[in-house]
Amino acid sequence: MHRTRTVAACVFLAPALAAIGAFFVGPVLAGLVLSLTDFDIYTIADSSNLRWVGLEQYQTLLRDPLFWQALQNTVTFVVVGGSLTILTALGAALAVWRAARTVQAFFRTVYFLPVVTTIVAAAVVWRAWYHPRVGLLNVALRWIGLPAIDWLGDPRWAMLAIVAFSVWKNFGFHMVIFLAALQSIPQRLYEAAAIDGATGWQQFRCVTLPMLRPALSFVVLITVIGSFQLFAEPYVMTQGGPANATLSLVLLMYRNGFQWWNVGYGAAVAWVLFALLVIATLTLRRLRARPGQ
């Protein structure tokens, strides 16, 4: 009896584990091996050209100003874009939570809508709004008497433009999570706080925020993981420019690996990205393990 179940378990698990092993875990590990070789366009033509180069790709990478630029851009996007997205989501969730019950579902749907829009299509729309002469943003700026900004053409503004777009695109996702967490806070906590004479701000600081902690740490984690993978936004809106101001790590990997066929180098970029994510995840987990410190 027990044995048939074990056999069944193996049969049921085999297809999924085989697929994940062959098309996910295997390639990830193979990427590490690939990053230790000089796999390039000549290797594709003739595999006997493949040479083992050890850590040479990583050394090249550390000397490559483009890599440092991409790393800096990506980290900027993660930190600035991530925190703005989370703050916007938190604000929106608090507002929707306090709204009349009849309109709650409506606003939740509206704010969530950008999340399900196709990123390429939404980026095409925003690119039109960012147009330096006829884009609606600059029309609005001129209307209130400010000078126009070349949003996607000025290296100082391009990353900010992409951050604004991604906040619009993503905040609804986190808002839904915050909202569910807020709605699960027992009302009696607020009643008790009110009896103790806590003001609105004190209630927020001493009841709402602590109760949001688990949701917050989850949101921070998925935001960091998601933001490190920045690709489609700069690919469509700026092609990584101007002056590489929006070049991201994944875009750098894509160009090296799939456009110039520096496969070994591209794999090294991918593994650096992976290592950064592991470090970020472990750091966040440690921070989460010590609440209140």
Added chain:
Amino acid sequence: MRRLILRHLPQLQPCVRCLRRLVLHGILFVGGAVVLAPLIWMCVASVMPEGEASQLPPRWWPSRPTVEHYAVLFSSLHLGRNFLNSLFLAAAATVLSLCFNSLAGYALAKLPFVGRDRVFAFLLALLVVPGQVGMLPLFLLLRSFGWVDTYWGVLVPSLASVFGIFLVHQYAQSIPDALLDAARVDGASELRVFWSVALPLCRPILVTLGVFTFLGTWNDFLWPLIVLSDSSKQTLPVALASLAAEHVQDTELMMASAVLTMLPAVLLFLVAQRAYVAGILSGALKF
């Protein structure tokens, strides 16, 4: 004055609360307008005559609504073909992922075997590995199979997903063992127990997973961009990205193709919103 306000504070309080509610709802409406504005403008601009979307001062309504840009998309740009590609790939990925993930999620939740917890913990650890890390080797692997530029190549990474297995696992755990045992006593095989007892009970989470996979595949960009080079096989987002690079000036045409790309995803979301949000929350709250 101060004393006057203090004395009337109890009477004033409902008024203050009322005002606060008014301001709150005002902010919500303005926020909603800001969020929707790009999408509304996209729809309006897509039916404007050529050049009108880039006029100064900007127009918020077409002088003469036209569907000519949509006609161009389907006639000379052949986006209908890409639309069907996207539809087929998203549907196929949904069916495949439902099969693979429901089997695995159920087995991990309900069938005892040695090392089950370790397998599950390993799968959970994979959640933080971004798909891009394996893309170069996966591409070379598919190339050696001759699967590059095929639909199969696009589908391969979505066969089974850790997130899908996780979703089904969490849900299947709530199925009472007594139900499964009753079926076994009646002589049902393990496959039969899964198919006739467990799967019907898992229906809500399967709907969630299906909607997730469909939307994820429909909106996916990087992997189809890498695998598909033949324009007749490309998905809508990939086709749209290359159009957007060529037709920077044709704003109305671009907006029409953006509408075409987004519309199915948005409609599906509006229909299946409850299941979709439930999926996000079961990921977030049980994490």
